[in-house]
Amino acid sequence: MLTLQNLTKTFGDKTAVHKVSFTVDRPMMIGIIGRSGAGKSTVLRMLNRLSDASSGSILFEGKDITRLKGAERRSWQSRCAMIFQQFNLVPRMDVVSNVLHGTLNRRSTLATMFNLYPDGDIHKAIEILDRLGIAEQAPKRAEALSGGQQQRVAIARALMQDPAIILADEPIASLDPMNAQIVMQALRRIHEEDGRMVIANLHTLDTARRYCDRVIGMRDGRVVFDGAPEMLTTDAAREIYGADTDFSEAATSTEIETLDRPEVHSPEVFAEAYA
Template identity: 55%
Template sequence: MLVVEGLTRRFGTLKAVSDASFVIEPGAFVGVIGPSGAGKSTLLRMINRLVDPSEGVIRFGNENVTALTGRDLRRWRRRAAMIFQQFNLVGRLDVLTNVLMGRVATVPAWRSLTGLWPEDDKVVALSALEQFDIGSLAAKRAEHLSGGQQQRVAIARAMVQEPELILADEPIASLDPRNTRVVMDALLRINRHFGITVLCNLHSLEIARSYCDRLIGMAAGRVVFDGAPVQLTDALARDIYGLDSEQVLDGSARAPEPRVRAGAFGEAAVA
């Protein structure tokens, strides 16, 4: 269980996040919604401890995440895998090596520096790529992939960390509609098949309503909504999105429904 209590982050006199509090049960798929500048990215970066909170507490199970340092903090970042909008791949390296970077915490430093990865880790990485239908790209340089393919590589890299929590920071912001669906389907399969908790920042209300079990709405750094997608009325959405609300609501009216089919994970999978 992830518990956030009174989380605040100041940058000078600006409060990027102000007194955020919520609890996320294991296995949930939660969307954090709101306009640009609402504090969504800062919130996820604090949970991952890429940004330190100014105030408040983050707990995961019995562990006080806000107090972690050194090796314990590195272990937490393995348990709470981060997926970024910019993919954060090394373009000149092949896809398999990029995925293997997710295993860095489990091998001696000399192995990752020399590229002498254990065979077992290579098998794990290839299996992750196959799960997202990109196993055939293992030998290609990451810079030669499409945006959607690169994001799936980033998700595979997160998966080989064997995380308990995935923090996805606007993972579809730079993708076209088709690749948006592919990436969101991949995250949903991870959540449904493996039971991994997903906390995903999304600007699009259409996508959030389609994929998430629960929405946390942010505006001006504060949590202003927390509930099921069906509880988010158009009036509440206008309050959250402000000047962007009409554009957001127009898109939400055409929200696609995730489909379920037999997929790469074996049994029924969301596609």
């Protein structure tokens, strides 16, 4: 489905991403981990075409995304939804209107100016909010919600685009452990129930192991690890984070309780993880 080939991004004389290559052959939930400045966010921004690649290519279903311009580029951004750490909601606007912003790419300028939405889109927005457990928040201003609720509104807005891929750039970095768990569970359910590819930038090893089917580790703009969560050993983590033998996973842990782990993965994955 998705192939990155020697994807590179430079800023002046600094190389932020250096010849990153990997292939995803089916919808998966993928975690990209690494220190701040490793190039994780830059990779997602190139995938979404918020930033242009300096060289290399991104192929999705055989089409080179890096070459898209104008309407084709906007169409791709609808198929490849982005969720940000800081939510990027309109604070004084009600929740359901924020969700409906996920339809802007397919609405006319006049409809956008006058905030006009078809009844079908409004009903769909409320259904998505209900699916994420926050339908009762629909009439409230976004600024009145907690951080975890706001991030679920951002996820709902992404789902309104009906995307093939959801990119999540540090979606839990500003959340407390309980809300972080709720958001990651929501992303996992979306992947499993909808069959959508989810690629999330994460700081924490425990979160990557718990929720992801595959983990990609980046260091100094390069991929230094690519494998199943169970392959993410302490030695592998030291390589990703450039740490010595004093490295402790506790420094990256969100301390999320794991009692409900069977709900996160399929029974087969759960059994394999604890074999």
